[in-house]
Amino acid sequence: MPNWCEGFLKIRGDMQNIKKFLLEGLIAYEWGPHTEFKEVPRADGTEITYEDDEEITIHINRECHITGTRRAFAEMNTVVIFKYEDRKTVVTTNIKQAWDMDAKEFAHISKKYDVDLRLFGYERGGQFARDIIIERGIVKKDLTEKYDDWDWECPNSELGG
Numbered sequence: 001m002p003n004w005c006e007g008f009l010k011i012r013g014d015m016q017n018i019k020k021f022l023l024e025g026l027i028a029y030e031w032g033p034h035t036e037f038k039e040v041p042r043a044d045g046t047e048i049t050y051e052d053d054e055e056i057t058i059h060i061n062r063e064c065h066i067t068g069t070r071r072a073f074a075e076m077n078t079v080v081i082f083k084y085e086d087r088k089t090v091v092t093t094n095i096k097q098a099w100d101m102d103a104k105e106f107a108h109i110s111k112k113y114d115v116d117l118r119l120f121g122y123e124r125g126g127q128f129a130r131d132i133i134i135e136r137g138i139v140k141k142d143l144t145e146k147y148d149d150w151d152w153e154c155p156n157s158e159l160g161g
Contacts, residue, residue, distance in 0.1 A: 005130060006159040007121035009074065009095040013114060015083045018091055019056050021113040022046065022081075026064035026074055049078075056081040068112070069105045071098035088116075095119065096160075101130045103142040111137025122154060124161035129154060 011018050023046060046064065050057040058079045066072040075094040082089060095101075101121045110117050114136070121130040127150040133141040147153040 003099060003123055003125035004096040004160055005098075005100050005121040005123040006094070006096040006161075007101075007119065007130070007156070009093050010118040011091045011093070012088050012116040012118070015056060015081050015089050017114045018081050018089055019048075019058070021109070021115055022058050022060075022079060022091075023048075025067050025109060025113060026060065026076075027067055028060075028062050029065045054083045066095075066109070068109045069097065069102065072096070072101070072105070095121070097121065099123070100126075101132060103132045103134065103139045106132065107134050107137050107139050110134040122156045122159040124150065124157065124159065126160075127154075129156075 011021060026046060028046060046058060046060045048056065049059045058081070060074075060076040060079065064074050064076070066074055073096050075096070079091055079093070081091055100123065101119050103119075106117050106119060109115075116136065117132070117134045119130060119132040121132075123129075127147050129145045129147070131141060131143045131145070132139070151157050
């Protein structure tokens with residue numbers, strides 16, 4: 001069983017691109033034997049409950065695997081995506097990935113769905129934090145911070161493990 005690098009994923013972009021990522025890039029799953037996971041039917045996972053030109057509400061019934069990653073999962077319930085005239089839309093979700101967050105995997109996702117991604121992750125077992133920014137498929141920031149005194153120095157020392 002892996003240690004989990006846990007934290008937050010911010011998705012920034014056009015309202016329709018974020019919608020496409022949430023509907024196509026997040027796949028509902030269930031755990032099988034030997035900690036393998038398998039996809040479950042869309043009806044058991046993600047559905048649009050409201051949509052107009054200014055707002056989209058998506059209900060996500062269960063934790064979802066982020067396609068294109070080895071073992072990264074998003075944890076959401078209901079997501080409301082608003083359209084803004086003066087700035088890009090931002091949606092935030094909880095995320096966890098086995099062992100460490102892989103900037104290259106998320107760069108591919110960013111490019112595929114034309115969204116910017118910002119990841120913050122904490123791994124208590126390895127006592128490190130990750131800070132990743134990806135814009136238009138290009139990794140702009142990919143930092144790992146190690147801590148000597150995890151419980152005191154780390155801002156979110158209860159995450160990961």
